[in-house]
Amino acid sequence: MKRTRVKICGFTEENDIYEAVKIGIDAIGIVFYEKSKRFVDINKAIKLRKEIPIFVNCVALFVNATKDFIMKVQDKVCPDILQFHGDIESQQFCESFHQKFIRAIRIGSDHLNSTEQIYLECKKYNNASGILFDSYTNNYGGSGKIFQHDLIKNLDKKINCPIILSGGINHDNLETAIKNIQPWAIDVSSGVESSCGIKSKNKMKDLISKLYHIDINNSRL
């Protein structure tokens, strides 16, 4: 059976991480973007990090952050993976931290609204460990907004890199999204929240259990 991996992003409470780990979430995202309602400072992030055990990844998310700040997070928080969610981070910049990274491609802006444009953008990041597709919004992410998935259909074979499907994924649209795109992983933030930055134990459980059944059914096809 192919198991779709799950990252949940934007944790602000230790107990929410504890619950997420207990139900089998693969990666925990911490947002280091000050304008996000899910932003946590380095001191809080150190406390959140302590809740993430081995074999579960800690992902540090940045939006157009400075090199100094990212290096400080590397030093103090020790994330496993960096996620670049802004629009000015070049491949060279992403690589310069000598750590695995995810590049977010935000679909729906004027220059990223066709499969060809998206493909060319992905190709710029050929050393990324994963390409994450999110919806374009002025606030950069965590919007709950879905994009037109057909634009990235079968792109994984062309770019030869694991695809992480994001942008408005929730319990209700999960099945169609997985069947259509068959991503390596999904990344969810607002779809499992009770309020901004507060993750709902029940919504996380419902999502994981639905995904488990979708993966089993897909492997029978």
Ligand SMILES: O=C(O)c1ccccc1N[C@@H]1O[C@H](COP(=O)(O)O)[C@@H](O)[C@H]1O
């Ligand atoms: O979560 C945030 O607040 C955030 C802020 C700035 C950039 C990215 C952010 N989160 C990422 O947004 C997507 C989608 O979230 P949602 O499920 O649509 O709410 C996800 O990749 C998060 O990692």
